[in-house]
Amino acid sequence: MDIRYTLVYMKQCYGRAMGYFGYITAFLLITANIKLFEDQINNIGLTTGQAILLAIPIFLFGNLFVGYLDLKYGIWKQENDFTWEVTPMAKNLCETATRIEKILTDSTNDK
Numbered sequence: 001m002d003i004r005y006t007l008v009y010m011k012q013c014y015g016r017a018m019g020y021f022g023y024i025t026a027f028l029l030i031t032a033n034i035k036l037f038e039d040q041i042n043n044i045g046l047t048t049g050q051a052i053l054l055a056i057p058i059f060l061f062g063n064l065f066v067g068y069l070d071l072k073y074g075i076w077k078q079e080n081d082f083t084w085e086v087t088p089m090a091k092n093l094c095e096t097a098t099r100i101e102k103i104l105t106d107s108t109n110d111k
Contacts, residue, residue, distance in 0.1 A: 030055045 034041060034051045041051045070076050085091060 026059060027056070030059060 031052060034048055034055060038048055041048065046054070083090070
């Protein structure tokens with residue numbers, strides 16, 4: 001088995017797992033902050049459990065809203081385009097595809 005394939009495969013698995021661990025970390029941050037500000041939360045009439053049940057949906061919908069804005073305003077697309085520009089292999093692939101498209105278009109127009 002090729003060592004590069006193994007490394008890329010492991011990197012992909014690691015990246016995917018880190019995405020899932022991000023959810024766990026976010027939950028732990030929410031609960032830690034609620035515990036840290038427990039006195040202030042109790043002063044507004046919420047218990048710790050109620051604050052957690054309120055904070056998690058707000059956090060999730062907040063993330064969905066930020067993701068929506070990211071897609072709506074094309075930030076993700078711009079980042080993706082930038083990655084293609086700075087990666088030599090991807091840039092070469094795009095240039096080759098453009099040349100092939102030009103050749104096909106020219107041969108179609110000649111007929």
